[in-house]
Amino acid sequence: MSARAVSRYPVPQLADLPDDIQARFLEVQEKAGFVPNVFITLAHRPDEFRAFFAYHDALMLKEGNLSKAEREMIVVATSGANDCLYCIVAHGAILRIYAKDPLVADQLAVNYRKADITPRQKAMLAFGLKVALESNTIGDDDFAALRAHGFSDEDAWDIGAIAAFFALSNRMANMIAMRPNDEFFTMGRIPKSR
């Protein structure tokens, strides 16, 4: 639909990429039906690409008490606070699908206080946003507030580490002007069951 640049930097041809990165492209193409621009644009630097996705997978795919939808909630809310267009739009789409909820992503990108989520999830996002925006003031009280909602300290690490990783991701996307694929804007907006 659009011929606009997806990055300030050159984007590599698939054939020019190392085999492992080609394989990752094909895998995500298979699964999503297209290759998200975060893959295409970060492949400009293969070593950083590999570390980025290893870190991403370690946080987003691991076992734990946070559901996949909850992890994406942290991504969307903190990316909203950092004004990162790519991450809000792309992870908003993923969140809509995981949560089977066409509204929650747009709500979280603006103001988690007004979102259709549980008080426990609001506490989770309050902690994530504090890590994102004023991590120097994190103290015992913040961990206690999570425990009051049943989160363990390992859950706290998960929440904070996701917020920290997207602090990196948001800054990279903003710096290189990473453009969200058009597909993301509409994915998951109509619930399957309707």
Place this chain on the structure above:
Amino acid sequence: MSARAVSRYPVPQLADLPDDIQARFLEVQEKAGFVPNVFITLAHRPDEFRAFFAYHDALMLKEGNLSKAEREMIVVATSGANDCLYCIVAHGAILRIYAKDPLVADQLAVNYRKADITPRQKAMLAFGLKVALESNTIGDDDFAALRAHGFSDEDAWDIGAIAAFFALSNRMANMIAMRPNDEFFTMGRIPKSR
């Protein structure tokens, strides 16, 4: 000297760690004479540890136009802006050694405008701090300002990516209350040649 905790989280025993992480501990112990707490504390999560250091090495050890001292300058200045005690103290020590300058780290942690560095380095840090603090406003003018000092767009990526990676690192260190090893506070303060 100090018996204070190095992290809010448990720190693993060397013998309990996976072999590759044990090897990394021994390597840095060999080189520095002690194991920096960033290794000890992040080893609590081996997969994240591996991704963290892979990313770190991809940015800090790669070839490029930025000297090793200049990369550490970006770390110290942006960590100063994020009030991250661990990164200021640990990377300040490394910067003093690389730059063979006992003063520059303390200067940069406070205010790069008052540091004994070149105008080109000040432009580098202005860009890095913009990525750290308001990446949503990065635009063509910011890249042009770097080019005016002889930086290529690949150099710009290096600068911005280091600032972005330490946005992650600073938030993790602040969240887990990572304590700098006492050794870092004094390393490199007396120039060898005096």
Place this chain on the structure above:
Amino acid sequence: MSARAVSRYPVPQLADLPDDIQARFLEVQEKAGFVPNVFITLAHRPDEFRAFFAYHDALMLKEGNLSKAEREMIVVATSGANDCLYCIVAHGAILRIYAKDPLVADQLAVNYRKADITPRQKAMLAFGLKVALESNTIGDDDFAALRAHGFSDEDAWDIGAIAAFFALSNRMANMIAMRPNDEFFTMGRIPKSR
């Protein structure tokens, strides 16, 4: 779909409303297919309701050099800066329809610098955001910047007055927790021509 409250305050029954407000409800119902919650929630105070929509219409429906899509751009961008969920979602929908562009509203709600708009429209939004966020610093230079893009001083009034009116609107919506109608989230996302 949702049974969630649309306001912290009671919402009136249609039959209990004054005739002129009933008429307005029916008119918008006719046109949009539903009654947006801004009508339903503000009708709690009929006199304020009348003044609110008289002001809205004076700014948004008048003749002038700004297109209807451009006026909605100002609404979406400044409501994004004020974190107003209702106005972002409702006016984002209207903007998608006026602009016949399924992407631009989500782009503007996050960062107008990254949106698919013209340099002239970026200048328009820079002025609108300055009125929204730091009107005390508006000076001759800001008007000159608009003139450089062909905007007259009357256009400047239009831009600034829309930003000022939605400063009011955003605060009311945030205070009463005005909920966007579910319909708005998906309106205009699929261009008619596809």
Place this chain on the structure above:
Amino acid sequence: MSARAVSRYPVPQLADLPDDIQARFLEVQEKAGFVPNVFITLAHRPDEFRAFFAYHDALMLKEGNLSKAEREMIVVATSGANDCLYCIVAHGAILRIYAKDPLVADQLAVNYRKADITPRQKAMLAFGLKVALESNTIGDDDFAALRAHGFSDEDAWDIGAIAAFFALSNRMANMIAMRPNDEFFTMGRIPKSR
């Protein structure tokens, strides 16, 4: 006394104005002894003028639990936070007269915490300033704090709506450089009874 411009925009001649606006000018002239510049400057756009004053009157002249002086307190305190010279000076004068207190307006324009007002009035202004400055964080606790001082939820709407309306008014005055009439600076400074 001063020949300085009262607005960046042309100000209409009385005879050129629509009859209803002429009537409003004469009414206020009768009452105040002069025509405040907010009338003269906003008359540049008759439709917006009418909506502005309809809104103003709906909030400031209606019945309710807030006294007239208390409504002006909200105007002065929030206009102080927005650095709006016209509103501070003009509504400061009105407040001095309504409150029969020559000091309170200057106090509130700077810092309501140091003003000679009741704890209930301080709670009212804390709510008004939150609507003015960070309405996205308004929550149930803020309404509870008002109730603890005897304010109903309808009173809360009054307080918040006045703060919201002057968010608009302050931005318009700042944008067009609305100049306070010289008369306002000294009105009400000497209590009648002295």
Place this chain on the structure above:
Amino acid sequence: MSARAVSRYPVPQLADLPDDIQARFLEVQEKAGFVPNVFITLAHRPDEFRAFFAYHDALMLKEGNLSKAEREMIVVATSGANDCLYCIVAHGAILRIYAKDPLVADQLAVNYRKADITPRQKAMLAFGLKVALESNTIGDDDFAALRAHGFSDEDAWDIGAIAAFFALSNRMANMIAMRPNDEFFTMGRIPKSR
């Protein structure tokens, strides 16, 4: 008129004060007709009192290119930025008298950009406010901007030192809740010549 406390701290009886401080009280009483509360409240600590007024006099009474009115302009504008009620009200009164202008103090306390002052005075206040609010960013350009208006570097020191001294004064007044004498609110509001 008011029986309100002038300070959070005890205020000494004149007879209990050291002779030099008693003499200063009598001198200012003679000149102003009353003793400003800054004398009464700071006399709680005689040594600090002496240093405070020695510093004040060194900056405000010395010879130089800045007129007495201009020095008070710096005080009022920076005290406005620091929300210091005492300094705005007391020095606003002094400014009205020195400048023979009943309006300028209220203008400067809110927004120097809207005040009836010269472009040279606006440049002076821009520098003073930068020292007051973000002195860490002061650079050569700021001194050049002053020189462009005919200010020498010694004038720059005067401007910056006054802003710096009132950074101290504003914080002391705010901390101890120093109350302005009622007299200050009305002094100089009616020009003598009218």
Place this chain on the structure above:
Amino acid sequence: MSARAVSRYPVPQLADLPDDIQARFLEVQEKAGFVPNVFITLAHRPDEFRAFFAYHDALMLKEGNLSKAEREMIVVATSGANDCLYCIVAHGAILRIYAKDPLVADQLAVNYRKADITPRQKAMLAFGLKVALESNTIGDDDFAALRAHGFSDEDAWDIGAIAAFFALSNRMANMIAMRPNDEFFTMGRIPKSR
């Protein structure tokens, strides 16, 4: 080591200074082994110099419940918040010596929450930083918080007045680009007893 300027302004020759200032130079030279640049640079204005050091001595040398190390803690923490290179480096050195602790100054310059100090000292610094950064919000609760840690209201004055005095000092140092003596960077880093 460095031939860099110690101030934007000329620095006087010792012989050209008034006798009392010469004596002060000799006294500090005797005690410290060198003359700190705050003496050398502020001597450009003898009257201000005298008032500055009279104020400094009244606060830092007086009797009271705060130890000398605690007073320097306030200086270092508030100078950190104001990004004042001179005060952080020079008073950091003095703090290391008074506290016989090579680490605490670097900790406090970044984040007092992470420093090896007592809860009582953290309360002291929270108050000092509030005076430094948002003195307009100081209220009864802040004094109560100090009392809960055993501080009297006279101690509160000491804490706040030190924060206020260094608000002045930090701004002067930043404005004139006062350079810390190289000696300060390394003083007190190796505990005597090791």
